[in-house]
Amino acid sequence: MSRVILQPTGNKDAREHYVDTLVKPVDLLKIKPFISTEEFNHLVELYPSGLVPTWGVTAGVNNVNANKWRKIQPADVTFFSANKVLYSYGFVTFKIHNKLLAQHLWEFNSKGETWEYIYFLDELREHDIPISLFNEIVGYSENFKVQGFSVLDEDKSDALLSYFDLESETAVQPVSEEEYRDIIESFDINILDIEGKTKSRAEQGFLRKALFGNKTIDGCGICGKEYPISFLIAAHIKKRSFCSNEEKLDYRNIVMPMCKFGCDDLFEKGYITVNEGIISVNDKTTTIPLKIYLSHIEGMHCGYWNVDTIKYFDWHRNHHSLSKV
Ligand SMILES: [Zn+2]
Structure with a gap:
């Protein structure tokens, strides 16, 4: 089942990445030197245009982000948020753990970390959802704020995706x-x-x-x-x-x-x-x-x-x- 990923973009790094590698997707040829032939061929299939909206998260304290990132699958939906609004979303197509690529795209944050847990998106769309509505739909208290990269559980994800009837046109969730x-x-x-x-x-x-x-x-x-x-x-x-x-x-x-x-x-x-x-x-x-x-x-x-x-x-x-x- 598709999961919902919450991705706050309040800080400076995130705001820059949002523009530099999502709104302006990354040229696949820029990615190519850092990935395997198999990964490259997969991206070519996914992005015939050669332009790849790319996002990444740092490992986080005690690998907290890395562990959440491991749950991400194709057809999951990432919502980007800032200022109490989920302002856009996109569908996950593929992910790779790749430190060198992350350094190349985004360099390092002030703690010397890079956003090496990378995932690629497609069908990025604007869609303003006030956090108050989000909280109501998924059953959070009205004071909830999106404070870190997180992956919602199945029930909450279902509630949100069903409410807005969101489904990817191309990415397909893996169903065995x-x-x-x-x-x-x-x-x-x-x-x-x-x-x-x-x-x-x-x-x-x-x-x-x-x-x-x-x-x-x-x-x-x-x-x-x-x-x-x-x-x-x-x-x-x-x-x-x-x-x-x-x-x-x-x-x-x-x-x-x-x-x-x-x-x-x-x-x-x-x-x-x-x-x-x-x-x-x-x-x-x-x-x-x-x-x-x-x-x-x-x-x-x-x-x-x-x-x-x-x-x-x-x-x-x-x-x-x-x-x-
Ligand atoms: Zn026909």
């Missing part, structure tokens, strides 16, 4: 196959409370990770066009609500990428089906713009149709042909 199994087996669609929403996010996160890995761009399984993955859905071929738990656990075959520009909805509503690997168009109420869209995809080959997925495509086709009667 075992956790996914637990979610599938304990999921109760009738309970759409915070816990239900959290599980649903984790389920979709797992499926997206399984489908896209670390890619930031992929092709739509219907129209074949390439898009940033925030425009692609990990769409169930057989409608999710009709899938048995066993089918949901067949996650390598039950979902495929479909674009938000129309393919996902057209497939979901049965305007298109896949027959023997070929996209066919159903005879449904339509309009001229829709006909034009459909004419572009009709007859295309669907790369996700194979011996393992055929049963799901057949279910989808039968489901929609029956519903017409």
